Amino acid sequence: MAKWKAEDKSIDEATQEMIRKAERDGVELVWDRLEKQQPQCGYGQLGVCCKNCMAGPCRIDPFGDGPQKGVCGATADTIVARTVDRMIAAGAAAHSDHGRHVVLALHEALEGNAPYPIKDEKKLRSVAKRLGVETEGRDAQEIAKDVVKIAFDDFGKQDEKLIHFADAYASEKRKEVWEKVGVSPRNIDREVVEIMHRTHIGVDHEPLSLIAQGLRASLGDGWGGSLIATELQDVLFGTPQISKSEANLGVLQEDKVNIIVHGHEPVMAEKVVEAAMDPEMIEYAKSKGAAGINLAGMCCTGLELLMRDNIPIAGNYLQQELAIVTGAVEAMIVDVQCIMPALVDVARCYHTKIIDTSPIASFPGATHIKFDESRADEIAREIVKTAIDNFKNRVQTKVRIPKGKSEAIGGFSVEATLEALGGSLAPLEDAIKSGKIRGIAGIVGCNNPKVKHNSNHIAIVNELIKNDILVIGTGCWATACAEYGIFLPEYAENAGEGLKAVCKALGIPPALNMGSCVDCSRMLVIADLMARDLGVDISDLPLVGSATEAMTEKAVSIGTYFVASGIYTHLGVVPPVMGSQEVINILTKGAMDLVGGAFFIEPNPVKAAKIMAEYIEKKRKALGI
Ligand code: BF8
Numbered sequence: 211m212a213k214w215k216a217e218d219k220s221i222d223e224a225t226q227e228m229i230r231k232a233e234r235d236g237v238e239l240v241w242d243r244l245e246k247q248q249p250q251c252g253y254g255q256l257g258v259c260c261k262n263c264m265a266g267p268c269r270i271d272p273f274g275d276g277p278q279k280g281v282c283g284a285t286a287d288t289i290v291a292r293t294v295d296r297m298i299a300a301g302a303a304a305h306s307d308h309g310r311h312v313v314l315a316l317h318e319a320l321e322g323n324a325p326y327p328i329k330d331e332k333k334l335r336s337v338a339k340r341l342g343v344e345t346e347g348r349d350a351q352e353i354a355k356d357v358v359k360i361a362f363d364d365f366g367k368q369d370e371k372l373i374h375f376a377d378a379y380a381s382e383k384r385k386e387v388w389e390k391v392g393v394s395p396r397n398i399d400r401e402v403v404e405i406m407h408r409t410h411i412g413v414d415h416e417p418l419s420l421i422a423q424g425l426r427a428s429l430g431d432g433w434g435g436s437l438i439a440t441e442l443q444d445v446l447f448g449t450p451q452i453s454k455s456e457a458n459l460g461v462l463q464e465d466k467v468n469i470i471v472h473g474h475e476p477v478m479a480e481k482v483v484e485a486a487m488d489p490e491m492i493e494y495a496k497s498k499g500a501a502g503i504n505l506a507g508m509c510c511t512g513l514e515l516l517m518r519d520n521i522p523i524a525g526n527y528l529q530q531e532l533a534i535v536t537g538a539v540e541a542m543i544v545d546v547q548c549i550m551p552a553l554v555d556v557a558r559c560y561h562t563k564i565i566d567t568s569p570i571a572s573f574p575g576a577t578h579i580k581f582d583e584s585r586a587d588e589i590a591r592e593i594v595k596t597a598i599d600n601f602k603n604r605v606q607t608k609v610r611i612p613k614g615k616s617e618a619i620g621g622f623s624v625e626a627t628l629e630a631l632g633g634s635l636a637p638l639e640d641a642i643k644s645g646k647i648r649g650i651a652g653i654v655g656c657n658n659p660k661v662k663h664n665s666n667h668i669a670i671v672n673e674l675i676k677n678d679i680l681v682i683g684t685g686c687w688a689t690a691c692a693e694y695g696i697f698l699p700e701y702a703e704n705a706g707e708g709l710k711a712v713c714k715a716l717g718i719p720p721a722l723n724m725g726s727c728v729d730c731s732r733m734l735v736i737a738d739l740m741a742r743d744l745g746v747d748i749s750d751l752p753l754v755g756s757a758t759e760a761m762t763e764k765a766v767s768i769g770t771y772f773v774a775s776g777i778y779t780h781l782g783v784v785p786p787v788m789g790s791q792e793v794i795n796i797l798t799k800g801a802m803d804l805v806g807g808a809f810f811i812e813p814n815p816v817k818a819a820k821i822m823a824e825y826i827e828k829k830r831k832a833l834g835i
Contacts, residue, residue, distance in 0.1 A: 214241060220528070220663035222693060224459045224614025228532035231610055237559050239531050240550065244659045256789030257290040263411040272789055282411055290790035291420035292409040294766070294797075297785075298424040299405035301767030304547055305728055306365070306398045306435025307570075308475055312442045313361040315477045315583050319446075320355055324583035326477075328354060329448045333625070337441050340378045354445070361438050365398050373398060375441075376433035381738055383747040384776065388429065391804050393422055393774060395430030402427050417792050418800070425774040425805065432771030437731035443514070447480050450517035450621040450725065452630060457692035459529060460615030461522035462538050465501040469597045470524055470533055471515065472508035473545035474726065478567050478581045479511045481590035482543060483519055491591065495598045503594070508533060509548050510726035513688055516620045517725045525693075526664075526686035527761065528657040531556045537608035541597035545581070546571045548762060561603040565593055618692035619699070622682070622722040624735050630718060635740055637716065638680075642752065643835050646678065646708035649752030649826035652733040653683035654768045657690075658761035658783050664690040666758040666782045666815040671696055671721050673819035678706035679754075679826060681721040684730050686759070688723045696721050730768050734775055744833075749776030749806025752829040754822040758782035758815055769809065773797075776806035778825050780818045784811055 216229035219241050232239050253259040253269040260280050261267040268280030270289060279285055284292075318324035328334055331350045334357065338345050343356040364373040371377075372385065372394040380388075388394040395401050405427050408414035414423070444450070462468045469486060471479045485491055486505040495503045507515045508530055512523035524533050527548055533539055534556045542553060545568040554575035557564050564576040567589075572578060579593055622630075631637045641647040651674050657663055667690035671681050683691070691697050702713035705720040713720050724732045741748045755772040757765045760783045772779045787793050802808040812818040 213245065218662065221665045221668065222458070222614065222663060224612035225529055225532060225663055227612040227614070228459060228535045232532065232535045235535065235559055235608070237531075237535060237556055238552070240528060240552070240659045243552070255786055257293040257786030258286045258789035260284060260289045260292070262292065262409060270789065284415060287417045287790045287792040288415045288420075290787055290793045291417040293786055294793065295405045295409050295420050295424045297763045297766040298428050298770050299402045301763035301765065302427045302431035302435065303402045304764050305431045305439065305767065306402070308546070308728060309398075309435035309439035310365055311475055311477055312439050312446065313358055316354060316442055316446060317358045317362075318583050320351060320358065325587050326446050326583070328445055330445050333441070333449045334445045337445065341374060342378065357442075361442065364434055364438065367397050370396055372396065373430065373434050375437050376429065379437060379735060379738065380433055381742050381747075383741065384738070387747065387776070387805055388774070391422065393426040393429060393805070395426050395434055398430040398434040401430040417790065418796055421793065421796050424770055425801075428767045428770035429774050431767045432731060432734055432775065436728040437734070439728040440725075440731045443476055444623065447476055448518050449625050450623040452619060452621040452626050453520050454617055454619050455516045455520045456522040456615050457516075457618050457689060458615040459524055459533060459536060459612050461506050461524050462533070462536055462611045463504040464538060464609065464611055466504040467495045467498075467500045467502070467598050467601045468539045469503060469505050469594065470508050470539055470542045471505065471511050472530060472542055473549055473568075474510045474547045475545050475568075476511065476514040476518075477583065478545050478590075479507070479515055481586045482593060483515060483521060485587070485590035485594040488591070491594050491598070494595065495601070498598055498601050500598070500601050503598070508542070510685060510728075511545070513620075513684070513723075513726040516692075517623070517723070522615075523689055523692060526657055526689035528659060528663045534560055534562045536611045537605065538611050540600040540604070541565055541593070543567060543593055544571070544573070547764070549573070560608060561600060561605060563596060563600050565596065567593070614693075616693055616695045618695070618697040618723065619719060620692070620697065620723040622724050624732050624739070627722065627736065630716060635736070635743055639740060639743055641708070641712045645835070646712050647680050648678045648708075648823065648830065649754065650680045650682060651754045651756060651822055652730070652737075652772070652777070653681060653687045653756045653758060654730050655685040655687060655727055655757050655765040656759050656761040657686050658759045661759045661783060664693070667691065668694055668696070670756060670758050670815040670819050672704060673816050674822065675705040675709055675720040677819065677823045678708040679823060680709060682724050682733055682736070683721065684724050684733070685727040688725070691721050692723065697723050727764055727768065737775065737777070746833070747776060747806065750829065750833060752826040752833070753777050754825055755779035756782065756818065756822065758818065760785070773801055773807040773809055774805050778807055778822075779809050780822060781809055781811045782813055782815060782818060784813065
């Protein structure tokens with residue numbers, strides 16, 4: 211039995227209710243497993259253990275009594291820098307491989323091998339123009355082929371020049387900084403591979419040089435892989451527009467076949483949406499005794515679908531097991547990233563089928579229906595049919611869907627945001643200049659079971675908006691806000707007078723949902739646009755970043771490319787760096803001199819918001835506003 215209480219693990223009532231149900235049903239959850247891991251390895255927490263070769267594993271004694279060097283002579287500084295680098299590499303690889311899958315899907319579609327028509331030709335033309343592709347008098351197919359060629363090149367080119375997407379999207383001032391410091395990404399894959407090379411035993415041992423390569427790989431993610439994912443997903447599936455949906459476990463419906471799409475890549479999920487909406491499939495569900503099909507998202511796939519198709523989202527990272535605990539989910543369809551392997555064990559206690567679909571991500575005990583773009587429609591229908599066929603196995607006595615859900619406005623792509631502002635960022639910039647809005651905070655990612663679920667996310671937003679700081683963000687932060695009604699215009703009542711007035715005039719909430727984690731690239735584009743408008747560098751703007759419940763290696767990569775893009779960035783969870791004062795100094799101070807951005811660590815969200823507000827005021831003063 212759990213030694214902890216549901217109300218200590220989440221601030222959300224629907225979540226608490228399902229945690230209690232899990233306990234009654236005898237289901238082990240993430241918090242149980244965290245407890246069983248206590249005490250967690252102190253060396254690992256400090257980042258001072260090295261298992262990069264078989265002479266190890268080695269660890270450095272943080273108290274100075276024991277070994278201060280690994281077998282090869284690596285110090286704590288080297289080991290910590292290598293640890294951070296490998297986290298960045300994994301995060302950048304995950305985002306960028308997602309980006310690659312989108313390019314591949316578009317490529318296959320253009321070759322006539324996959325059923326993905328170009329949904330947003332306007333976006334295609336604007337991306338092409340940015341990249342210098344001729345658009346006049348050419349049809350969408352021809353233009354798209356050139357865009358695909360450029361995107362592929364960014365994953366594979368062998369020259370020393372900056373990748374094309376970063377070159378096309380980042381302003382000259384920012385590119386000069388990267389060039390000067392030597393962190394311009396040359397090839398999205400190469401920067402990741404180079405980290406693996408440098409951190410192999412006996413290669414790079416200098417913390418600054420290692421961290422610089424980390425910055426370079428992260429930039430290949432933010433201004434490369436993630437940006438490509440966002441832009442080409444918009445081309446394939448439509449650029450998000452502002453619209454309303456719903457969020458939290460209460461979006462599940464008792465009388466329908468509930469299908470949850472969980473993971474990250476909309477290439478598969480969008481096809482499941484189509485199949486679930488097919489009248490023939492709905493009829494089939496009815497023939498099996500259900501009132502219809504209810505499709506809901508989870509994690510970043512959920513945000514992709516919420517942003518583009520108004521599909522409700524059932525939860526963020528820490529709610530994935532709990533969705534199954536409702537006993538009302540016929541199938542959870544998963545692809546890649548942030549999917550707990552424990553889902554299969556939880557599902558065994560109910561009737562839910564876990565269906566893994568990605569050729570690169572298999573889950574022991576799951577039903578494997580592997581996705582293949584060329585047969586996308588057929589496979590999506592097979593998946594939906596499998597879910598419907600499972601409806602009869604639902605055990606009514608085990609079903610309990612919590613009531614908790616909230617309406618939420620999403621869809622703040624760059625394009626939709628500009629449209630809401632009347633065509634340009636000018637109204638926002640004027641509000642910043644006049645001081646009604648003091649600045650902007652971009653928040654990213656994650657839940658972490660070490661942090662009370664959603665508590666940091668909500669506390670930091672409340673504090674920031676109270677201080678007239680507009681908040682934009684993505685990932686599990688966005689789902690948390692959606693669940694709390696923060697993404698509704700009326701929530702502006704909780705903002706400071708200045709921000710409240712602006713939100714009321716524009717009819718927008720005080721915090722804007724920009725989508726999934728790869729859509730952090732949208733925040734970069736907004737920051738870059740504002741810097742261009744004001745004739746300054748991003749690092750001069752009153753902007754801050756935050757990863758307040760950070761958990762994944764992807765969050766480390768995002769935080770790092772925020773920093774490398776010139777943004778002061780908060781981490782609410784202590785990363786494994788505390789074993790090296792030198793690495794801490796580089797990340798929290800040295801980076802500021804080099805790239806105009808740095809990290810700060812503060813587990814208390816209210817204190818963090820205060821530090822962010824102070825930094826914004828400092829930037830305003832320097833700008834003379
Ligand atoms: O990419 S916010 S826990 S779901 S990593 Fe994962 Fe973090 Fe959630 Fe999406 Ni992002």
